[in-house]
Amino acid sequence: MSKIIVRGGQRLSGRIKIHGAKNAVLPIIAASILGSEGESVIYEAPPLDDVIVINKVLESLGIEIEYKDETIRVNAQNISTCEASYDLVRKMRASFLVMGPLLTRMGQARISLPGGCAIGTRPIDQHLKGFEAMGAEIVLGQGFIEARSKGRLKGAKIYLDVASVGATENIMMAASLAKGTTTIENAAKEPEIVDLANYLNAMGAKIRGAGTGLIRIDGVERLNGAAHTVIPDRIEAGTYMIAAAITGSDLYIEGAIGDHLRPVISKMQEMGVQIEEDENGLRVFTHGPLRSVDVKTLPYPGFPTDMQSQMMALLLTADGTSIVTETVFENRFMHVEQLVNMNAQIKVDGRTAVINGGGKLRGAKVCATDLRAGAALILAALAAEGETEITGIHHIDRGYVDIASKLKQVGADIERLVVDTLEEEVKKDSISIFTISPSPSMA
Ligand SMILES: CC(=O)N[C@H]1[C@@H](OP(=O)(O)OP(=O)(O)OC[C@H]2O[C@@H](n3ccc(=O)[nH]c3=O)[C@H](O)[C@@H]2O)O[C@H](CO)[C@@H](O)[C@@H]1O
Numbered sequence: 001m002s003k004i005i006v007r008g009g010q011r012l013s014g015r016i017k018i019h020g021a022k023n024a025v026l027p028i029i030a031a032s033i034l035g036s037e038g039e040s041v042i043y044e045a046p047p048l049d050d051v052i053v054i055n056k057v058l059e060s061l062g063i064e065i066e067y068k069d070e071t072i073r074v075n076a077q078n079i080s081t082c083e084a085s086y087d088l089v090r091k092m093r094a095s096f097l098v099m100g101p102l103l104t105r106m107g108q109a110r111i112s113l114p115g116g117c118a119i120g121t122r123p124i125d126q127h128l129k130g131f132e133a134m135g136a137e138i139v140l141g142q143g144f145i146e147a148r149s150k151g152r153l154k155g156a157k158i159y160l161d162v163a164s165v166g167a168t169e170n171i172m173m174a175a176s177l178a179k180g181t182t183t184i185e186n187a188a189k190e191p192e193i194v195d196l197a198n199y200l201n202a203m204g205a206k207i208r209g210a211g212t213g214l215i216r217i218d219g220v221e222r223l224n225g226a227a228h229t230v231i232p233d234r235i236e237a238g239t240y241m242i243a244a245a246i247t248g249s250d251l252y253i254e255g256a257i258g259d260h261l262r263p264v265i266s267k268m269q270e271m272g273v274q275i276e277e278d279e280n281g282l283r284v285f286t287h288g289p290l291r292s293v294d295v296k297t298l299p300y301p302g303f304p305t306d307m308q309s310q311m312m313a314l315l316l317t318a319d320g321t322s323i324v325t326e327t328v329f330e331n332r333f334m335h336v337e338q339l340v341n342m343n344a345q346i347k348v349d350g351r352t353a354v355i356n357g358g359g360k361l362r363g364a365k366v367c368a369t370d371l372r373a374g375a376a377l378i379l380a381a382l383a384a385e386g387e388t389e390i391t392g393i394h395h396i397d398r399g400y401v402d403i404a405s406k407l408k409q410v411g412a413d414i415e416r417l418v419v420d421t422l423e424e425e426v427k428k429d430s431i432s433i434f435t436i437s438p439s440p441s442m443a
C-alpha cells in the first residue's frame, strides 16, 4: 500500500504541466470500438489506472490495443465477444461506456452492472432510456444488463431527464451508427462531450451541436479508425490552481484552457486570487488574504462537482463563512470528516456544507475516500501546520498522473512511500499487454 506524506507550509513556484483529460480519454477509447477499419491513434492519453482498466476492457472484447508513451493504438476490426466482465466493470464505472458502441456496431452487448460508489448511487436509467428509444431491447439480469437490437438501431428523439455526461456520450456513440437522425435534448455540455464528438466526427460520424443542450447525430453506415489528441484535463488543472492559491504561491499551469475553467476561475477571482490567462496556460498567484464565497455545483458550464472538494479545502483558508452546495451527487461530502480531522471547521446538513474559514489546519493521518476527496486532502495538507499522512492513494491514482512529483518539482515537501511502479501494479493485476513508461514519482 502506498501513502503520501506532506509537510505543509512551503511556498510553491514554477510550472506544472497538465496531462490529457481522464474524462475525455475514457469515452474516446470506448468510441474506438466503432472503427471497423483502420487504426485509431489516441495521443495525450494520460498514464492513469482508469486508462489501463478501459484498455483491458477493450482487449477482453478481442480488440488489439497498444499503449506506449501516452499514445494508444487501437485496431477494432475484429471483436470476438460483446460481453464485458464484472471483474473489469466493477473497477471503474466508466467501463459502462462500451455499451453504446458495442450495441450499435454488433447489435448486442452484455455488461455487468456498474456498482454504486462513494459519491452517490449513480443510476444508468438515462443511458438505457436512450438505447430503448433507438429500438434496443434491454434485459436486466442478475448483476448484468443485456441490450439487443434487431438490425441497426434507429434514430430517435431523446430527452434526458438529467443532463448526464455518461448518458449523452453513450447515446451519441450509439446514434453514430444508427439508421436516421437522433437528437439528444437536455444533453450534457461538458468539454469532454465536445472532444468525444470531434473524435467521432474524425472517424466519419455526423454530429452537430456538441457542447450545447441539443445534439443532432445523423447516423452513418460505418466508422473507421482516426487520429485524435485528447484535451487537457480541466480538473487536474483546477486542482493545481488551488495548490497555488492555498499556499499563497505563484504557479503557471501549463496547458490549462481558461475557457474550460471559467466557473473555477471566476470563483477563485471572487475570493481574491489573481489569475492571468494566455494561449499556453494560466498563471495563478495571490496578494493578501482570501475572501469567503458560496459555491454551488452544477452541470457545465456551472461549477464542476469534480472540483467541489478541492474548492472546499481552499475555502478553509479564506476569512469568513462559505457555503458549498452539492447538487450533482447526493453523497459527495466524504472528505469533510477527513478535513475535520485536520482541524477544519465544517458542518454538513444534507447537500450543504458550511465552512468557517481562517482557522489553522493541522497535519493528521487521513484517508482518501474517493478521487477528488484525496486531492482535497493533499491540498489541505500543503497549507497545514506539520505532517499529514494520506492513505487510500489508489483513488488518487485513478485521476492524477504523478501528483506527488508534480508538486515536489514546484517546491512542495511531499513524498510517496511504499511505492509500486505502475508496471508492477499492472503486473499484479495480471495485465501484460501494455508498455508503460515508469512515472517519475513512482520510480
Ligand atoms: C468518467 C466521467 O466522465 N466521469 C464524470 C461524469 O460521470 P457520469 O457520467 O457518471 O456522471 P453523470 O453526468 O451521468 O451524473 C450526473 C448526475 O446524473 C445522475 N444520473 C446519471 C445517469 C443516469 O442515467 N441517471 C441519473 O440519474 C447521476 O446519479 C448524477 O447525480 O460526469 C460527472 C458529473 O460531471 C463527473 O463527476 C465525473 O467525473
Ligand SMILES: C=C(OP(=O)(O)O)C(=O)O
Pocket: 023, 093, 094, 119, 306, 371, 372, 399
Ligand atoms: C467522479 C469522478 O470520476 P468517475 O466518474 O470516473 O468516478 C471524477 O473524476 O471526479
